[in-house]
Amino acid sequence: MSISHAHLNSLGSFPIQCPNCRKIGEFSLIYTNLSLGPFGLSVYPLHRRVAAICPGCTKLYYLKKETASRVLFKKTVAITKEDLLDAADSAQPSSEDFGKLSKKE
Numbered sequence: 001m002s003i004s005h006a007h008l009n010s011l012g013s014f015p016i017q018c019p020n021c022r023k024i025g026e027f028s029l030i031y032t033n034l035s036l037g038p039f040g041l042s043v044y045p046l047h048r049r050v051a052a053i054c055p056g057c058t059k060l061y062y063l064k065k066e067t068a069s070r071v072l073f074k075k076t077v078a079i080t081k082e083d084l085l086d087a088a089d090s091a092q093p094s095s096e097d098f099g100k101l102s103k104k105e
Contacts, residue, residue, distance in 0.1 A: 007033045011050065011071060019081045021057040028053045029063075029071060052084060060087040
């Protein structure tokens with residue numbers, strides 16, 4: 001098997017206060033999806049995450065599972081700094097850690 005999908009999709013931007021630089025800015029939200037499979041087919045998902053990037057200090061965060069699900073299924077209106085997880089603390093994301101976002105909760 002080889003890595004068949006490593007997608008990055010923009011989900012737009014949301015105003016959030018950065019826990020690092022304390023500025024309020026329009027964070028870019030990016031959906032990341034990495035999976036394994038033969039011939040370019042996605043068979044086994046390795047991880048799915050929604051990342052948020054601060055426009056001021058360019059720090060990378062991941063959204064908590066519940067918040068990411070709401071964003072992906074268009075059920076959220078606000079994201080707070082409490083919804084952000086430091087990407088440096090979770091450099092090796094796993095499907096157990098994040099759960100499967102392909103199913104509606």
